[in-house]
Amino acid sequence: MSAPEPVSALKAGSMLVRRDLRLALRRPGEWLQPLVFFLVVTTLFPLATNPELSRLRDMAPAALWVAALLSSLLALELLFREDGQDGTLEQLAVSGLPLAWLLLAKTCVHWLLTGLPLVLVAPLAATALGAPYASIPGVLAALLLGSVALSLIGAVGAGLTLGLRRGGVLLALLVLPLAVPVLIFGARATALAIALEPMAAPMYLLAAIAVLSATLAPLAAAAAVRISLE
Amino acid sequence: MNWVWFHKLGSPPHFYRLAGKMLPWFAWPALLLCVGGTYGGLVLAPADYQQGDGFRILYVHAPAAWLSVMVYSAMAVYAAVGLIWRINVAHALAASCAAIGASFTVVALVTGSLWGRPMWGTYWEWDPRLTSELVLLFLYLGYMGLRSAIDDTARADRASAVLAIVGAVNVPIIHYSVTWWNSLHQAPSVMKFGKPTMPASMLIPLLMMLLGFTLYFVAIMLVRARGEVLRRERNAHWIAAAAEET
Numbered sequence: 377m378s379a380p381e382p383v384s385a386l387k388a389g390s391m392l393v394r395r396d397l398r399l400a401l402r403r404p405g406e407w408l409q410p411l412v413f414f415l416v417v418t419t420l421f422p423l424a425t426n427p428e429l430s431r432l433r434d435m436a437p438a439a440l441w442v443a444a445l446l447s448s449l450l451a452l453e454l455l456f457r458e459d460g461q462d463g464t465l466e467q468l469a470v471s472g473l474p475l476a477w478l479l480l481a482k483t484c485v486h487w488l489l490t491g492l493p494l495v496l497v498a499p500l501a502a503t504a505l506g507a508p509y510a511s512i513p514g515v516l517a518a519l520l521l522g523s524v525a526l527s528l529i530g531a532v533g534a535g536l537t538l539g540l541r542r543g544g545v546l547l548a549l550l551v552l553p554l555a556v557p558v559l560i561f562g563a564r565a566t567a568l569a570i571a572l573e574p575m576a577a578p579m580y581l582l583a584a585i586a587v588l589s590a591t592l593a594p595l596a597a598a599a600a601v602r603i604s605l606e
Numbered sequence: 607m608n609w610v611w612f613h614k615l616g617s618p619p620h621f622y623r624l625a626g627k628m629l630p631w632f633a634w635p636a637l638l639l640c641v642g643g644t645y646g647g648l649v650l651a652p653a654d655y656q657q658g659d660g661f662r663i664l665y666v667h668a669p670a671a672w673l674s675v676m677v678y679s680a681m682a683v684y685a686a687v688g689l690i691w692r693i694n695v696a697h698a699l700a701a702s703c704a705a706i707g708a709s710f711t712v713v714a715l716v717t718g719s720l721w722g723r724p725m726w727g728t729y730w731e732w733d734p735r736l737t738s739e740l741v742l743l744f745l746y747l748g749y750m751g752l753r754s755a756i757d758d759t760a761r762a763d764r765a766s767a768v769l770a771i772v773g774a775v776n777v778p779i780i781h782y783s784v785t786w787w788n789s790l791h792q793a794p795s796v797m798k799f800g801k802p803t804m805p806a807s808m809l810i811p812l813l814m815m816l817l818g819f820t821l822y823f824v825a826i827m828l829v830r831a832r833g834e835v836l837r838r839e840r841n842a843h844w845i846a847a848a849a850e851e852t
Contacts, residue, residue, distance in 0.1 A: 557783035
């Protein structure tokens with residue numbers, strides 16, 4: 377058998393994206409669950425208070441963002457668990473390719489499968505919570521940026537808790553405090569969008585957090601995964 | 607530059623002995639400063655014209671709040687040193703910082719909320735500083751949780767070091783986002799002291815308490831780090847010799 381051709385990092389990234397997408401599409405139940413969870417949690421808020429739409433409108437940003445945060449947390453379990461158990465992550469780590477880059481590719485797929493669908497069903501939840509139709513693009517934009525940042529920050533936590541027995545609750549304890557800025561700016565942007573006011577200021581800050589996490593979080597996640605695999 | 611002293615610090619027996627020798631140099635000044643600062647703050651300093659005697663809780667609250675942040679930074683620096691140069695003693699120091707920092711954070715939160723009772727008429731106000739203090743407590747708890755969840759000491763050291771560094775990058779972001787969040791909701795709180803206008807009779811006890819608390823932290827950290835080094839090196843030969851010395 378001849379030695380395999382060396383693969384460029386770019387090629388390896390796109391191969392990994394295709395592999396992860398194909399695997400996930402064959403098991404739709406797994407990544408649909410966080411989505412259903414998001415809808416269920418947003419339904420709980422009106423049930424827990426007064427279902428008057430004008431009152432719900434005040435609470436809509438909080439409900440949307442807390443639900444999005446919890447659902448992204450739930451989805452994080454799917455990010456590295458399978459690949460950690462069957463040794464794929466180890467193969468990636470010893471492949472000689474930059475692990476941070478490969479993990480960024482994996483996190484992108486994870487966002488495509490859990491973050492993006494959440495953004496797409498958010499109009500439904502937002503309308504049910506009394507957000508006017510004109511505010512929907514703003515709500516979508518805020519969730520789009522915020523979910524990217526949440527996936528990236530979560531990747532660090534998922535890397536650190538990889539293979540731990542009591543991983544689930546610990547993961548929440550690690551990730552939620554780090555997600556506080558995303559929650560604050562995201563909910564603020566959503567509140568401004570629902571009030572039909574200019575929302576540029578919190579959106580800039582949200583974008584800054586997303587860019588910062590895109591550059592730094594994969595490095596931290598790679599270090600965490602390497603330590604967890606030792 | 608000669609780095610021998612730095613590498614010597616990384617040797618557990620050397621560190622153990624040195625920490626034992628340094629301990630009284632921090633512990634005694636800490637005790638003296640805290641006793642003096644307490645007397646100065648509670649007895650000598652005049653009552654505040656606005657807050658009366660209520661402001662005196664500042665002499666515990668401010669040093670605790672300062673240390674809660676300072677200890678986290680120290681922990682992140684030790685963690686980075688341990689991660690980069692693979693120095694076990696630095697990891698032991700980081701490990702011994704966590705519980706101390708969390709305790710100072712709890713003290714700052716409790717005194718802050720007690721202070722809030724006469725100031726705001728309520729035990730809890732979503733004041734930006736108290737809120738970021740609360741998030742900091744969660745960061746400490748996450749660090750301690752991760753450490754205790756991993757059985758293998760070397761892996762626990764390195765994983766929690768990554769978390770400490772990620773947290774240290776996040777602490778300023780969290781602080782400023784919370785400040786920004788709250789400034790939209792309420793006018794600046796009454797707690798604005800206007801530091802330069804504070805008379806010397808109030809300021810000097812405060813500085814004494816700040817320094818005393820800091821030295822106390824170093825002393826306690828050394829005690830805990832010595833214990834941590836002993837625990838990690840429990841099978842090494844030098845421990846018997848060290849035990850005979852003391």
